[in-house]
Amino acid sequence: MNLGTAALQVTRETGRMFLFLLQTILASFSPPWRLRNVFKQIHFIGMRSLFVIALTSVFAGMVLALQGYYTLSRFGSEALLGPAVALSMIRELGPVLSGLMITGRAGSAIAAELGIMRIREQIDALDVMGVPPIHFLAVPRFLAGLIVLPLLTVMFDVIGIWGGYLVAVQLLGMSAGTYLGGIESAVSMHDITTGLMKALCFGIVITWVCSYKGYFARRGAEGVSHATTSAVVLSSVMILVSDYFITAMML
Amino acid sequence: MTTHPSSPTTTELRARLADTFSEECREYRQRYHDNPAAVVPILSMQGVTKHLDGRMVLNGIDLDIPKQAITAIIGISGSGKSVTLKHLVGLMRPDSGIVALDGQNLGSLSGKKIQAVRRRFSLLFQGGALFDSLNVFDNVAFPLRETTRISESEIQTRVLGALEDVNLSGMEHKFPDELSGGMNKRAALARALITRPEIILLDEPTAGLDPIIENAIHHLICATFLRTRTTMVVISHAVPAIFKWCHHVIVLHQGKVLASGPAMTIQDSSDPVIRQFIRGEVDGPIHIL
Numbered sequence: 238m239n240l241g242t243a244a245l246q247v248t249r250e251t252g253r254m255f256l257f258l259l260q261t262i263l264a265s266f267s268p269p270w271r272l273r274n275v276f277k278q279i280h281f282i283g284m285r286s287l288f289v290i291a292l293t294s295v296f297a298g299m300v301l302a303l304q305g306y307y308t309l310s311r312f313g314s315e316a317l318l319g320p321a322v323a324l325s326m327i328r329e330l331g332p333v334l335s336g337l338m339i340t341g342r343a344g345s346a347i348a349a350e351l352g353i354m355r356i357r358e359q360i361d362a363l364d365v366m367g368v369p370p371i372h373f374l375a376v377p378r379f380l381a382g383l384i385v386l387p388l389l390t391v392m393f394d395v396i397g398i399w400g401g402y403l404v405a406v407q408l409l410g411m412s413a414g415t416y417l418g419g420i421e422s423a424v425s426m427h428d429i430t431t432g433l434m435k436a437l438c439f440g441i442v443i444t445w446v447c448s449y450k451g452y453f454a455r456r457g458a459e460g461v462s463h464a465t466t467s468a469v470v471l472s473s474v475m476i477l478v479s480d481y482f483i484t485a486m487m488l
Numbered sequence: 489m490t491t492h493p494s495s496p497t498t499t500e501l502r503a504r505l506a507d508t509f510s511e512e513c514r515e516y517r518q519r520y521h522d523n524p525a526a527v528v529p530i531l532s533m534q535g536v537t538k539h540l541d542g543r544m545v546l547n548g549i550d551l552d553i554p555k556q557a558i559t560a561i562i563g564i565s566g567s568g569k570s571v572t573l574k575h576l577v578g579l580m581r582p583d584s585g586i587v588a589l590d591g592q593n594l595g596s597l598s599g600k601k602i603q604a605v606r607r608r609f610s611l612l613f614q615g616g617a618l619f620d621s622l623n624v625f626d627n628v629a630f631p632l633r634e635t636t637r638i639s640e641s642e643i644q645t646r647v648l649g650a651l652e653d654v655n656l657s658g659m660e661h662k663f664p665d666e667l668s669g670g671m672n673k674r675a676a677l678a679r680a681l682i683t684r685p686e687i688i689l690l691d692e693p694t695a696g697l698d699p700i701i702e703n704a705i706h707h708l709i710c711a712t713f714l715r716t717r718t719t720m721v722v723i724s725h726a727v728p729a730i731f732k733w734c735h736h737v738i739v740l741h742q743g744k745v746l747a748s749g750p751a752m753t754i755q756d757s758s759d760p761v762i763r764q765f766i767r768g769e770v771d772g773p774i775h776i777l
């Protein structure tokens with residue numbers, strides 16, 4: 238394949254992706270409201286990710302406290318451990334790690350499910366019945382992503398900070414007052430909004446990219462596996478890239 | 489013109505179905521021969537070509553689907569029957585040529601309009617295309633729940649009735665992956681028939697079924713037709729049985745319409761390709777092996 242063809246293909250693919258997003262957004266504002274489907278997706282993307290989120294966040298918080306203590310103690314500023322953990326959690330790690338975990342757990346499933354529906358002609362069947370497939374399939378997942386990601390991120394932050402507390406206070410013998418008091422005075426509302434903004438964006442990215450990849454899957458089982466893999470890779474990459482730009486914008 | 493009782497029940501019809509219907513077909517042939525223009529087409533394709541993956545699949549298809557009649561599309565495997573059917577509902581768009589419903593070009597419609605048009609159709613996919621995550625009952629009820637305002641109790645009655653029609657009573661709580669291939673196909677057929685649309689397209693409704701059920705499905709399609717006078721298009725490999733169960737036949741070959749006309753005329757055709765196909769002979773103008 239020569240360079241020109243490749244460039245054209247990338248351009249076309251990007252265009253189709255944004256068109257898909259646009260159609261999804263427009264469709265989210267048009268009735269009928271499939272609340273039951275939205276709740277089902279919230280349950281699937283959110284509820285069933287609680288355990289992984291809890292597990293990863295507590296360890297992320299613990300390792301952050303451990304590393305942070307080691308670094309800060311070199312400069313004699315162990316007292317700043319609380320704010321260091323809390324700010325990294327709230328501004329960065331909470332949304333990014335939740336986003337990556339949800340991509341792996343729910344995003345891959347979305348891509349695979351829609352991919353199988355595509356290759357078994359179930360999406361065409363929806364179309365023929367006069368049920369717009371984007372409205373029926375992509376919109377509930379999209380809305381669920383928007384709602385769930387910020388919530389999971391908040392949970393990730395809280396549990397992560399508590400994980401840091403475990404290490405700092407129980408293991409390293411810091412006083413609880415120093416750890417928590419530092420957090421209270423250092424974290425501003427702006428930090429929290431930044432984190433939540435990111436979570437919101439990642440919610441869009443994950444459900445958009447993974448729905449898109451599954452929706453346009455082709456060529457049997459191999460096509461679905463390809464769609465799933467590229468959905469996870471692209472979604473993860475886009476989370477990290479957009480993370481940089483959101484950070485730069487919100488500083 | 490044969491006379492039809494105002495609303496005959498299915499059971500009554502079943503008893504004299506074949507007779508009633510062959511009478512119909514004779515009458516249809518007569519009408520067609522007297523004046524083909526008197527047979528009103530509801531769907532038509534003009535000069536439709538379609539390339540898929542760089543291969544010419546439809547090579548200039550011209551056809552008319554007569555209104556309120558059963559049309560069978562036959563042809564060897566890979567001749568483009570399923571692709572043609574997908575063009576008729578607008579699932580695929582032609583590279584060139586026109587697909588028209590009631591004289592209106594489907595290609596010119598978009599968005600909401602095409603959705604409204606689609607609700608005039610139902611389509612049985614060759615692979616069934618049941619939703620894996622729903623059980624048989626919910627699958628069959630799906631189009632009613634999504635596109636009509638029928639009450640849940642009425643849906644219940646209609647779905648159970650439709651499942652009984654395809655001999656799937658008691659299977660309503662099974663999931664598609666727990667059914668045999670033939671049962672899957674029948675559940676999908678029930679889903680296609682349940683909305684009672686204006687036009688029903690069936691892609692091989694009897695493929696993979698045993699001869700008894702095949703016959704029963706032909707009876708069902710025919711009885712449904714006699715009751716509702718719905719336009720139906722049936723792709724079928726059930727040759728020669730299908731000639732007994734349709735008014736009109738279209739023979740596709742290598743992406744073109746080889747012949748079309750009343751079933752009885754096509755059956756008596758002297759075209760060597762059609763004769764070979766109807767008789768299923770390996771030797772002849774069509775080279776398979």
Ligand SMILES: Nc1ncnc2c1ncn2[C@@H]1O[C@H](COP(=O)(O)OP(=O)(O)OP(=O)(O)O)[C@@H](O)[C@H]1O
Pocket residue numbers: 540541545563564565566567568569570571572614
């Ligand atoms: N989605 C697709 N992409 C690429 N090629 C396709 C696609 N669908 C069908 N084709 C090709 O189009 C040709 C006609 O296919 P079609 O499914 O219409 O055959 P058919 O007449 O229905 O055959 P059968 O009786 O076996 O179902 C085949 O050669 C097939 O390879």
Ligand SMILES: [Mg+2]
Pocket residue numbers: 569570571614691
């Ligand atoms: Mg086919």
